[in-house]
Structures are given as structure tokens and as C-alpha cells.
Amino acid sequence: MAHCCSGNERDSLAKSVTDARDAILAASLPVQGTENVHLGNALGRVLAMDIHAPADVPAWSNSAMDGYALRSMDDDAIRRIIGQSFAGHPFKGRVGADECVRIMTGAVVPEGADAVLVQEEAEVHADRKITPQTVSKAGANIRQPGEDLQAGALALEAGTWLRPAQIGLLASLGIAELAVYRRLRVAFISTGDELRPLGGALAPGQIYDSNRYALHGMLERLDCEILDLGRIADDPESIEAALHSAATVADVVISTGGVSVGDADYIAALLGRLGTIHFWKINMKPGRPLAFGQLGNATFFGLPGNPVSAMVTFYQFARPSILKRMGKAAPWTPPLLQLPLAQDLQKKPGRTDFQRGHLLQTPAGLQVAGIGQQASHIMSGMAHADCLIILAAEAGHAKAGSLVDVQILEGLV
Numbered sequence: 001m002a003h004c005c006s007g008n009e010r011d012s013l014a015k016s017v018t019d020a021r022d023a024i025l026a027a028s029l030p031v032q033g034t035e036n037v038h039l040g041n042a043l044g045r046v047l048a049m050d051i052h053a054p055a056d057v058p059a060w061s062n063s064a065m066d067g068y069a070l071r072s073m074d075d076d077a078i079r080r081i082i083g084q085s086f087a088g089h090p091f092k093g094r095v096g097a098d099e100c101v102r103i104m105t106g107a108v109v110p111e112g113a114d115a116v117l118v119q120e121e122a123e124v125h126a127d128r129k130i131t132p133q134t135v136s137k138a139g140a141n142i143r144q145p146g147e148d149l150q151a152g153a154l155a156l157e158a159g160t161w162l163r164p165a166q167i168g169l170l171a172s173l174g175i176a177e178l179a180v181y182r183r184l185r186v187a188f189i190s191t192g193d194e195l196r197p198l199g200g201a202l203a204p205g206q207i208y209d210s211n212r213y214a215l216h217g218m219l220e221r222l223d224c225e226i227l228d229l230g231r232i233a234d235d236p237e238s239i240e241a242a243l244h245s246a247a248t249v250a251d252v253v254i255s256t257g258g259v260s261v262g263d264a265d266y267i268a269a270l271l272g273r274l275g276t277i278h279f280w281k282i283n284m285k286p287g288r289p290l291a292f293g294q295l296g297n298a299t300f301f302g303l304p305g306n307p308v309s310a311m312v313t314f315y316q317f318a319r320p321s322i323l324k325r326m327g328k329a330a331p332w333t334p335p336l337l338q339l340p341l342a343q344d345l346q347k348k349p350g351r352t353d354f355q356r357g358h359l360l361q362t363p364a365g366l367q368v369a370g371i372g373q374q375a376s377h378i379m380s381g382m383a384h385a386d387c388l389i390i391l392a393a394e395a396g397h398a399k400a401g402s403l404v405d406v407q408i409l410e411g412l413v
Contacts (some may be wrong), residue, residue, distance in 0.1 A: 039171060058146075071112060083102060161326075251325060341398055343370065
């Protein structure tokens with residue numbers, strides 16, 4: 001039977017960030033459905049099968065430089081220029097003793113030649129002969145067949161998240177269509193009587209519904225199929241209907257607001273009736289309240305209402321879960337850098353702290369500094385941050401020059 005926790009029970013279920021993330025990932029099952037898409041539409045998708053090179057890459061010996069294709073065994077002898085080889089227009093003859101062919105980068109190395117003399121190392125005589133200024137060794141400045149990938153070699157594994165570099169690799173193999181996992185369907189709502197749509201005037205106590213726009217942006221970067229179900233008032237029946245509807249159409253359901261312990265916070269109790277709640281307090285700052293569970297077959301995240309808390313908890317918990325559910329292979333979290341602090345940071349021991357920061361290029365190397373106020377409602381700090389500075393739960397104030405863990409925000413997707 002579905003159940004929820006009492007307030008005292010919820011307090012006892014506070015988890016560390018690592019334990020919470022591990023539990024969430026363990027419950028996040030990858031989608032199974034696949035579809036075939038054209039390579040031009042594959043950016044952001046996840047490969048559903050291994051890709052092997054159908055042929056050698058490159059397929060033939062080609063020049064790595066502009067210069068002259070020649071025989072290395074002829075040492076520094078004067079060579080007669082017998083033709084030219086351009087990319088897409090190879091020389092069709094054979095290079096013999098004391099001969100050479102003018103060749104451009106990427107062009108096929110003609111038969112008989114085993115080296116390319118860089119054009120700056122040749123003295124040209126009336127466009128008919130050259131005198132090498134250096135001795136070429138066999139293989140010099142030549143890209144060999146299969147140097148990148150040999151025929152049959154594993155190019156990309158199933159579970160690869162296709163970014164621009166992977167798209168380019170697949171194009172170099174001539175692959176026009178490929179099998180990918182279907183897009184993950186993610187539905188989200190924001191809750192709160194105080195929320196108002198953009199463009200209108202605000203009455204006292206009201207705020208604009210900013211979380212929906214930030215959440216939409218973070219999901220769009222993950223190339224999900226996004227279902228924006230709008231704002232829901234602080235009414236249990238309306239919230240319950242919205243959650244039930246979302247769970248029938250989505251793989252993941254996300255709400256913002258209503259996961260604390262106030263009189264108008266209904267998400268945890270409703271989740272207990274509609275599905276299963278796993279935990280909802282994390283030993284972190286910002287973002288302590290977090291609901292996580294199942295609504296039918298849908299993974300559910302109840303993120304905090306404070307805008308910075310919503311974004312930080314999305315990056316630490318929802319994003320890794322979504323990546324795994326998309327079919328992406330591990331890792332699901334970005335690597336952490338260790339960088340020296342450019343200034344002191346204030347912190348009380350007790351909770352893992354995710355402070356907004358920015359990277360600094362200094363004469364001493366890359367450093368990191370905090371940005372302004374760190375309160376969970378200060379969105380301007382998040383907007384100017386390019387990283388999160390992660391201070392361990394047991395840590396206190398961090399001194400300038402000390403090494404801290406840094407999670408880069410820009411370029412996460």
C-alpha cells in the first residue's frame with residue numbers, strides 16, 4: 001500500500017547528498033523504446049546500439065600537409081614535379097625515382113610515394129623541380145589507412161549521448177541513420193497561490209512564476225519531450241488531479257514548491273496516496289526539502305519552491321536521473337574539479353553547501369570565487385554563476401587558497 005511519512009518520520013529520513021543521489025539513480029530505470037532517426041536529427045539523443053566502423057578511417061593514405069609526395073629512399077636528390085594531387089582529385093600515375101607530385105592536405109598519396117615533404121622545406125625551381133632542404137623519412141606527414149578507426153572497430157557504444165563531436169564521428173563513417181532511445185517524456189508543474197504569469201502587475205505577496213521557465217530551459221538542454229502543465233493553485237484536489245494526469249502521460253513528473261512542512265504544502269501527502277514516497281529531506285543547502293518517488297510508472301521529483309534551491313536540486317538529483325532514464329551510460333554526474341579559492345567563504349558545519357561561484361583566470365592559474373549573497377531566493381547570483389562550489393557537510397569556513405570541489409555549470413549539456 002502506498003504510504004507517506006509523518007513530520008517526525010520525515011526529519012529522521014534526512015539523507016546525505018551522495019546517499020540520496022545513489023538511491024535516486026538505483027530507482028531510475030532506462031527507457032526501452034527505440035526509433036531510427038536521421039543523423040541530422042540525432043543531436044542530444046542516446047545511441048541504442050553499438051556502432052562499428054564499416055571501413056577504415058581514413059580509407060586511404062593521405063597527406064597531412066601541403067607539400068610534395070616523394071620516395072624517401074631518394075634522400076636529398078633533386079626531384080622532377082610530374083603532376084599534382086588535390087583533395088578529391090588524386091594523381092593517377094606513379095611516382096618513380098627522383099620524381100615528386102605536388103600534393104595538398106587531405107589528398108591521396110600517389111602510388112610509389114611514401115613520404116610528404118612540407119612545402120616550406122623545398123626549394124622550387126621554375127615550378128618544374130624541387131630541391132629538398134631536409135631528408136624525408138618513410139611515412140613522414142602521411143595519414144595512414146585506419147589510423148583513426150580500423151574497419152570493424154567499435155566507434156561508439158550503446159548509451160552514448162550524442163553531442164556535436166559524436167555526430168561528426170558518425171558522419172565521417174558515412175552513417176546516415178541510426179537507432180536511438182525514444183525521447184524521455186517529462187511533465188512539470190509549479191504550485192503556489194502566490195505565482196503569477198509574466199507580463200502582469202504583481203499584488204503584494206505575489207511573485208512571477210520563474211521556476212517554470214528555468215525548469216523548461218534545463219529540460220530543453222537535455223532534449224526531452226517537455227510537457228508544461230502550467231501553474232497549479234495550492235488546492236489539494238487540483239494538485240492531485242494534475243499529478244495523476246501527468247503520471248499517465250510522462251516518464252518523469254516534476255513539481256516545484258509545496259514540499260516543505262507548511263500548512264499549504266500538499267505534495268508529500270498526495271504522493272503518498274498516488275504512489276510511493278522514498279524520502280524528502282536532504283542534508284544540503286540550498287534545497288533541503290525534496291520529494292522523490294513513483295507515480296505509477298513515472299519517476300517523481302518534488303523540488304523546492306525557492307528558485308535557486310529548485311535549480312540546485314535539479315542539477316544534483318533530477319538531471320542525473322533523467323540522463324540515466326534517457327538510456328545514457330554512466331557517468332550521470334559531471335566530474336568535479338579541485339580549484340583554489342580566491343577569497344574566504346563563510347559556512348557553518350552541518351550541511352553540504354552548494355555556493356554559487358565564478359571561475360577566475362589569474363596569473364597563478366585558474367581559481368574560483370563566490371558570487372554575492374548565497375540565499376536560496378537570490379536568483380541574480382545564480383544567473384551570474386558559471387559553477388557551484390561544493391563544501392562538505394562537516395566543513396566550516398573555507399580560507400582563500402584552500403582547494404574546494406567545483407562543479408561547472410556552463411557546458412553541462
